Amino acid sequence: MFIHTKADDYDAIVVGSGISGGWAAKELTEKGLRVLVVERGRNVVHGKDYITEHKPNWEFPLRDRRINPEVQGSEDYPVQARTGQFRESNKHFFMKDTKNPYEEAKPFTWIQGDQVGGKSLIWGRQVYRWSDLDFEANAKDGIAVDWPIRYADIAPWYSYVEKHIGVSGEKLGLPQLPDGEFLKPMEMNAGEKFVKRGIEKNIPGRHVTIGRVAILTENHNGRAACHYCGPCERGCSTGSYFSSQASTLPAAQKTGRLTILPNAVVHSVLYDEGTNRVIGVRVIDANTKEEREYHAKLVFVNASTLGTTRILLNSTSPRFPNGLANSSGVLGQHLMDHHFQVGARGDIVGLKDHYYQGNRPNGIYIPRFRNLGDDRTKRSDYIRGYGYQGGASRSGWGRGGSQPGFGVQLKRSLREPGDWSMGITGFAECLPRPDNVVTLSDRKDEYGIPILKIDCSWGPNELAMRKDIAAAAAEMLEAAGCRNVSTYDNYKGDGKIGAEPGLGIHEMGTARMGRDPKTSVLNAYNQAHDVPNLFVTDGSAMTSSSCVNPSITYMALTARACDYAVKEMKAGRI
Amino acid sequence: METQQQITRREALQRVAIFLGGTLAASTVAGAMAENAFAGYPVPGTGYPGDAWSPRTLTADQYALASALVEHIIPRTDTPGAKDAGVPRFLDDLLTDHYRAPERSRVIAGLQGVDVRALRKHKKKFLATTRAQQIALLTEMDREAYPAGGAIAQQAKKQEPPPRDPQVGPGSGGTGSLAQPTAADVDGATEEVKTEIASGWFWRRLKEITLVGYYTSQPGATKELHVNPMGIWKGDMPYHTGDRAWA
Numbered sequence: 001m002f003i004h005t006k007a008d009d010y011d012a013i014v015v016g017s018g019i020s021g022g023w024a025a026k027e028l029t030e031k032g033l034r035v036l037v038v039e040r041g042r043n044v045v046h047g048k049d050y051i052t053e054h055k056p057n058w059e060f061p062l063r064d065r066r067i068n069p070e071v072q073g074s075e076d077y078p079v080q081a082r083t084g085q086f087r088e089s090n091k092h093f094f095m096k097d098t099k100n101p102y103e104e105a106k107p108f109t110w111i112q113g114d115q116v117g118g119k120s121l122i123w124g125r126q127v128y129r130w131s132d133l134d135f136e137a138n139a140k141d142g143i144a145v146d147w148p149i150r151y152a153d154i155a156p157w158y159s160y161v162e163k164h165i166g167v168s169g170e171k172l173g174l175p176q177l178p179d180g181e182f183l184k185p186m187e188m189n190a191g192e193k194f195v196k197r198g199i200e201k202n203i204p205g206r207h208v209t210i211g212r213v214a215i216l217t218e219n220h221n222g223r224a225a226c227h228y229c230g231p232c233e234r235g236c237s238t239g240s241y242f243s244s245q246a247s248t249l250p251a252a253q254k255t256g257r258l259t260i261l262p263n264a265v266v267h268s269v270l271y272d273e274g275t276n277r278v279i280g281v282r283v284i285d286a287n288t289k290e291e292r293e294y295h296a297k298l299v300f301v302n303a304s305t306l307g308t309t310r311i312l313l314n315s316t317s318p319r320f321p322n323g324l325a326n327s328s329g330v331l332g333q334h335l336m337d338h339h340f341q342v343g344a345r346g347d348i349v350g351l352k353d354h355y356y357q358g359n360r361p362n363g364i365y366i367p368r369f370r371n372l373g374d375d376r377t378k379r380s381d382y383i384r385g386y387g388y389q390g391g392a393s394r395s396g397w398g399r400g401g402s403q404p405g406f407g408v409q410l411k412r413s414l415r416e417p418g419d420w421s422m423g424i425t426g427f428a429e430c431l432p433r434p435d436n437v438v439t440l441s442d443r444k445d446e447y448g449i450p451i452l453k454i455d456c457s458w459g460p461n462e463l464a465m466r467k468d469i470a471a472a473a474a475e476m477l478e479a480a481g482c483r484n485v486s487t488y489d490n491y492k493g494d495g496k497i498g499a500e501p502g503l504g505i506h507e508m509g510t511a512r513m514g515r516d517p518k519t520s521v522l523n524a525y526n527q528a529h530d531v532p533n534l535f536v537t538d539g540s541a542m543t544s545s546s547c548v549n550p551s552i553t554y555m556a557l558t559a560r561a562c563d564y565a566v567k568e569m570k571a572g573r574i
Numbered sequence: 575m576e577t578q579q580q581i582t583r584r585e586a587l588q589r590v591a592i593f594l595g596g597t598l599a600a601s602t603v604a605g606a607m608a609e610n611a612f613a614g615y616p617v618p619g620t621g622y623p624g625d626a627w628s629p630r631t632l633t634a635d636q637y638a639l640a641s642a643l644v645e646h647i648i649p650r651t652d653t654p655g656a657k658d659a660g661v662p663r664f665l666d667d668l669l670t671d672h673y674r675a676p677e678r679s680r681v682i683a684g685l686q687g688v689d690v691r692a693l694r695k696h697k698k699k700f701l702a703t704t705r706a707q708q709i710a711l712l713t714e715m716d717r718e719a720y721p722a723g724g725a726i727a728q729q730a731k732k733q734e735p736p737p738r739d740p741q742v743g744p745g746s747g748g749t750g751s752l753a754q755p756t757a758a759d760v761d762g763a764t765e766e767v768k769t770e771i772a773s774g775w776f777w778r779r780l781k782e783i784t785l786v787g788y789y790t791s792q793p794g795a796t797k798e799l800h801v802n803p804m805g806i807w808k809g810d811m812p813y814h815t816g817d818r819a820w821a
Binding site: 054056057058061062063064065070071072073186187188189190192193226227228229230352353354355356357358359360394396397398400401402403404405406407408410411414415416417418 | 646664667672716717719720785791798799801803806807812814817818819820
C-alpha cells in the first residue's frame, strides 16, 4: 500500500539521525529548509532515555559485565557482542543483529546503532582533523582515485564544526595533525606525563598529547562541562559530549522546521528519470511494515557507510540498474576500516606518591610519525601510517586475580592502588581496494530489503604496518623507561575474528568522492555525479581512510555540502 | 556487624547529585529517575543476609561451600566480607544468567573438587573440616594455581575453558549429573572433577569472581574502597600510603 499526501512533502529528506545526519538536519533547517529526518530505529529522548546513566555497578545484576558472543545475553547480538563496547549497561544502544542480518564472506564486524542519534550516543568521541598528507595520499601513491578536495577546502568547515560541538585538546603545530578550535585540554596523569617526557626526550620528533575529544572541558553553547562520571556511552544528560541529541538535533528543532520520523526503515530512494532528480524515499514502518513514500526536493543519505550503500544499491531504475548514482560501478567497492588492536604495554616503576581523581573519558594520543613525506620518516615496507591511543593507570583490585594469596592479606593489599603501567594501541590507515566490496545478497530481511554481503579483509600493506606498530610501540615505551614491555597483536586471519575489519567501527569508502564521474560516486561537494539533488555525507563518501578517527571529517563535509546544496537550490540548479 | 541495606534508586541519585556539587540539573535527576527498561531484572541488592532468596543453579550444599570459599578469599574484617557483600549470590547469578553450560559445569566440577580434596586428606567434606584445615587446603590449592616464576599468564591461557558450544542458549544448559555426584564415585571424583583439581583454573576463576563480586558491590566499593567521585578530573594528585584505592 502506498500512502502519499501533500502534507508529507518537505524541502529536504535526511536519511539517518546519527553524527552526519544530525549535522545535515541542523544545517539545512537553519538555512530555511523544511526537513524530514527518517530514522530506522526508535526514538531516544535526551536525558530521559539514558536509562543506565550514573547507575552504580552494583545496580546491574552482572555488575555492568561485558557481554561477549560466548555468554548468555548475546543471543540477539552475535555480531554487536564482538566489540568491547558492548556491555550490560549500553546494549540497548546497539542494533539487534536479528533486525539487520548480513552475510560475511570473510569476518567483518558491522556495529550498528539503530535509534535517533545513531552511533553518536556510543561513539569514541576522538576527533582529529585530516591534513593534506591524507588528502594528497592517493594522488601521490597512484592508488585508487584522488580526493577532489584539499585541506584548505575543508579547514574552515572543521573550525565551524568544532566551534559548535566543542572539542578539547592541545595545539601541537604539526602539519600532519592540524590544530583546531580547542577548549582547554584534559590533564594527563603522572604515568602519562612520565612516558611523554621519556619519549619526547629520547626520540626526537615524537609527540605525546592528550586525546582531542568532543567532550566539553568548559561550559559551551548551553551545554555543561564534563563531570567525569566516566562511561559516556550510557548517554549524557548534561550533553557534555557531542551526540545528535545534545548538539545538532536541538539546534535543528529550534528552527521549527524539523520533523523526525523514527521507526521508519528506508527501502530505497525514489528517482524520476524524466527530470533526473531524486524525488523522495520509500519507507517501511518498522512496526507495522506498512510502506509509505515521502517526497522532497533534496535528499541527503546519512544512514552510515554500509546502511547508505545498501539503500543506494537497492534503489534501482532503468537508468540505474546497479544502484542509484552508480553509473561508475564503484558503489560498494573500496570498503575501509581502521585497523587496530596492536600495540604494547609496559610497567612504570615508582610514582607511588601520585594518583588521580575522577573518571577521564579520554586517553593520550601519539600523532603519526611514519611516511610524512621526507626521507627520514619513509618506510620501505609499507605506505601511509598510524597513530596511537592509550593511557596510564595504577592497577586496581583486579590485579588480585592474577597473583597468589587470599584472605586478610589479599584484602589489605588490594585496599591500596597498585603499580603504574602504560599501554598504547595503534590506529592505522587502510588502503582502498576494489576487492573489499559490499553487494546485495539474494536474501532479504524482514522488511523485504535485500541484505548486504560484505567481503573485506586486510591486505599486505596493513599487515606489514602492524608489525611496525607493535615494534615502534615497544621501542617508545622502552625509550620512556618502562619495564617488562610486551607487544600484542590481536589479528588472527584464517577466517577467525581477532582484529579483523569492522571492529574499528570506522567503516568508510563505499560511495567515494572523486573528480571523475567514471570512477567515483560523489563530487567535491558530496553531490552525486549522476543526480544533482542527491547528497551523501557519511563515511561512505571517503576516498581514503587516513589513520585518524573520521567522524569530525564527516561533520565538516556535511556542513560544507549543505552550504553548497542550498546555494545550488537558490540558484535553481537543484 | 552491619547488614547491608538495599540502596534505592533515589538514594543513588541523591548521592550522584552530591558528587556533582549541584551542577546536575533537576531535570537530569528527573530524567534519570524515570521508569526504565530494567523492570525485568531481579531487584538489585537482594541476596544479602536476611533476604528471601535461594540459588538458582547451585544446590544448597554447593551454595554453602561456595559461600565459605569466597569468605575465605575476602573475609570480613573491620569492613564487610564477601558474604556480607552478596558474592555467593553474584556467583549463582553469573552461573545462571551469564555462563553457558560448559563453563558453568567447570565451576561446579571445581567446587566438587574442593570436597574431593578434603575427603582425601581428612575423610571429611570441606565444610566439616576445621578452619585451620580449610586454610591449609586452600593454601595448597592457591600454590598449585599460581606456580612460581610468573608463569600464571601463560598457564591461564593454556587452561582456558574448552571451546563453548554456541548453540547452547539459556535454559538448555544446567548442571547435569555433576550437580549431584553419586556415592558410587568413591570420593565423587569424576573425570571432569579430577581435571579441575589438576588445572588450578577453578581456584583462579573463583578468586576472580569473588574480587569482581566484592569490589563492585556497594559494601566493597564504599566501605572497603571508595567510589571515585564525579565532578572533577585531577590528573595528578598526591597519594599517601594507606589511602584507599578507587573502587
